[in-house]
Amino acid sequence: MADRVDVLVLGGGPAALCITSELNQRGVTVAGVAPDPVDAPWPNTYGIWANELKAVGLDHLLEHRWSDTVSYFGAGGSTAQDHSQVHGIDYGLFDRAALQRYWLGRAEGVSWHQGRAERVQAGSAITTVTCASGETLRARLVIDASGSRTPHIRRPDQGPVAGQAAYGVVGRFSKAPIEAGRFVLMDYRCDHLSAAQRQEPPTFLYAMDLGDGLFFVEETSLAFAPGVPYDVLKQRLQQRLALRGVQITEVIHEEFCLFPMNLPLPDRSQSVLAFGGAASMVHPASGYMVGALLRRGPDLAQALAVALANPALGSEALARRGWQALWPTELVLRHQLYQFGLGRLMGFNEALLRTHFATFFSLPQEEWFGFLTNTLPLPRLMAVMLRLFALSPWELRRGLVLGFPSAQSPMFTQSAG
Numbered sequence: 001m002a003d004r005v006d007v008l009v010l011g012g013g014p015a016a017l018c019i020t021s022e023l024n025q026r027g028v029t030v031a032g033v034a035p036d037p038v039d040a041p042w043p044n045t046y047g048i049w050a051n052e053l054k055a056v057g058l059d060h061l062l063e064h065r066w067s068d069t070v071s072y073f074g075a076g077g078s079t080a081q082d083h084s085q086v087h088g089i090d091y092g093l094f095d096r097a098a099l100q101r102y103w104l105g106r107a108e109g110v111s112w113h114q115g116r117a118e119r120v121q122a123g124s125a126i127t128t129v130t131c132a133s134g135e136t137l138r139a140r141l142v143i144d145a146s147g148s149r150t151p152h153i154r155r156p157d158q159g160p161v162a163g164q165a166a167y168g169v170v171g172r173f174s175k176a177p178i179e180a181g182r183f184v185l186m187d188y189r190c191d192h193l194s195a196a197q198r199q200e201p202p203t204f205l206y207a208m209d210l211g212d213g214l215f216f217v218e219e220t221s222l223a224f225a226p227g228v229p230y231d232v233l234k235q236r237l238q239q240r241l242a243l244r245g246v247q248i249t250e251v252i253h254e255e256f257c258l259f260p261m262n263l264p265l266p267d268r269s270q271s272v273l274a275f276g277g278a279a280s281m282v283h284p285a286s287g288y289m290v291g292a293l294l295r296r297g298p299d300l301a302q303a304l305a306v307a308l309a310n311p312a313l314g315s316e317a318l319a320r321r322g323w324q325a326l327w328p329t330e331l332v333l334r335h336q337l338y339q340f341g342l343g344r345l346m347g348f349n350e351a352l353l354r355t356h357f358a359t360f361f362s363l364p365q366e367e368w369f370g371f372l373t374n375t376l377p378l379p380r381l382m383a384v385m386l387r388l389f390a391l392s393p394w395e396l397r398r399g400l401v402l403g404f405p406s407a408q409s410p411m412f413t414q415s416a417g
C-alpha cells in the first residue's frame with residue numbers, strides 16, 4: 001500500500017462496500033480493512049420494499065419478490081379477528097451475493113487488507129489505524145463502517161439501547177406455515193399466547209414463502225431493552241406454529257438476530273467518520289438500513305470527493321464535512337422524531353401495539369411507505385405523524401402523548417425512549 005490513502009474504510013459489510021464503491025467511482029484513492037475476505041458471504045439476509053430498489057435502479061438485485069404482502073393486527077382466534085391488512089406493494093429479499101458483487105465491481109482497484117482495526121488515532125491531518133496483526137495503515141480520513149458495536153466511534157450515553165431481536169428458521173414444515181406465495185411483514189395475532197405471556201413484550205411473526213416448499217418464519221421483537229431473549233422468541237414461534245397445526249420438519253438455517261434500534265447518533269465533532277450501523281443509520285422505527293445506504297452513500301461520497309480535492313484538508317476538517325453531509329439538520333430532526341415515536345411504541349402493550357399498526361397501515365400508501373423508508377421531507381413527516389395521531393383512538397393518543405407511567409405498564413419501563 002502507498003504510504004497513505006485518501007480514505008481508509010473499516011469493515012466488509014454492506015455499509016463498507018457501499019461507501020468504498022461510491023468513493024472509488026468518484027476517483028478517490030480508497031482502501032479497506034476487514035477481518036474476513038471482502039467477498040466472503042454475509043451472514044444476514046436483507047429484505048427491502050421493491051420500490052426502494054426501483055428508485056435507485058437496482059431491483060434486478062432481488063432474489064425473491066412478493067406481490068402478496070400482508071400483515072395481521074387482529075388478536076386472532078377467528079377469521080373475523082384476524083384483520084389481515086393488504087399492503088399492496090412488492091417486497092423483496094436481496095440476492096446477497098449479487099449485491100456484494102455489484103458493490104465490489106464498482107470498487108475495482110481498491111486495495112483490501114485482511115485484518116481487524118484495533119486502534120484508531122485521529123490527528124488533525126492524518127489518522128492512523130493499527131490492526132490486531134500490528135499492521136499500521138494511514139489515511140487522510142478513516143470511515144468506520146464496522147457495524148453498530150464499534151468501539152472507535154463516540155456517541156452520548158442516553159441509557160439502555162433497545163434492540164430488535166429475532167429468532168428465525170428457514171426450513172420445511174408439515175404444512176405451509178403461511179399462505180403459498182405470500183410475504184407477511186408483521187403477524188401480531190396473539191391467540192397462541194397465555195394471558196401471562198400477553199403481559200410480556202409483544203412479538204410478531206415475519207415470514208415468507210421462499211418457493212420449492214421452503215419457508216422462512218421469524219419471531220421478532222420490534223424493540224426492547226434489553227433485547228428479548230432468543231429462547232423466549234423460539235418458544236413463542238413454536239407455540240404460534242403449533243396452534244396452527246404446523247410442525248417444523250427440517251431446519252435448514254437458524255437466524256439469531258439482535259441489533260440496536262435507537263443507538264444515539266454519533267458525536268459529530270469527532271475526526272473519524274462513520275457509515276452504516278456504526279453511524280446509527282438503522283431506521284429507528286423499522287430496523288431497516290440497506291435502502292438508506294443506497295440512497296445516502298452517493299451523496300456522502302460526492303461531498304467527500306469534493307472536500308478531498310482540497311489537499312489542505314486533513315482528518316478533522318474532512319470528517320466535519322462528512323458528518324455534515326451524512327447527518328444534515330433535516331435528517332437529525334427526522335431521526336429524533338422517529339426515536340421519540342419508537343420510545344412511545346416500546347411502552348405499548350400488545351393490544352395497543354396492534355391498534356397502532358392497524359391505524360398506521362390505514363394511512364395512504366405513500367405516507368406509510370415514506371415514513372418507513374425515511375423518504376418524507378420533515379414537514380411531510382410531521383404532517384403524517386399528526387394525521388396518525390388524529391386517526392388514533394383515544395387510548396392510543398394518550399399513550400402517544402404521555403407514554404405510560406411505570407405503574408401502569410411495568411413490563412415496558414426498561415426501554416430507552
Ligand SMILES: Cc1cc2nc3c(=O)[nH]c(=O)nc-3n(C[C@H](O)[C@H](O)[C@H](O)COP(=O)(O)OP(=O)(O)OC[C@H]3O[C@@H](n4cnc5c(N)ncnc54)[C@H](O)[C@@H]3O)c2cc1C
Pocket residue numbers: 010011012013014015016033034035036044045046047048115116117118145146147148255256257258259275276277278282287288289290291
Ligand atoms: C440478522 C439481521 C438481519 C437484518 N435484516 C435486515 C433487513 O432485512 N433489511 C435491512 O435493511 N436491514 C437489516 N438489518 C439491519 C442492518 O441492515 C444490518 O445490521 C447490516 O448488516 C449493517 O451493515 P453494516 O455494514 O453497517 O454492519 P455489519 O453488517 O455488521 O458489518 C460490519 C463489518 O465490519 C467488520 N468489522 C467488525 N469489526 C471490525 C474491525 N475492528 N475492523 C475492521 N472490520 C471490522 C465485520 O467483519 C463486518 O464485515 C439486519 C440486521 C441483522 C443483525
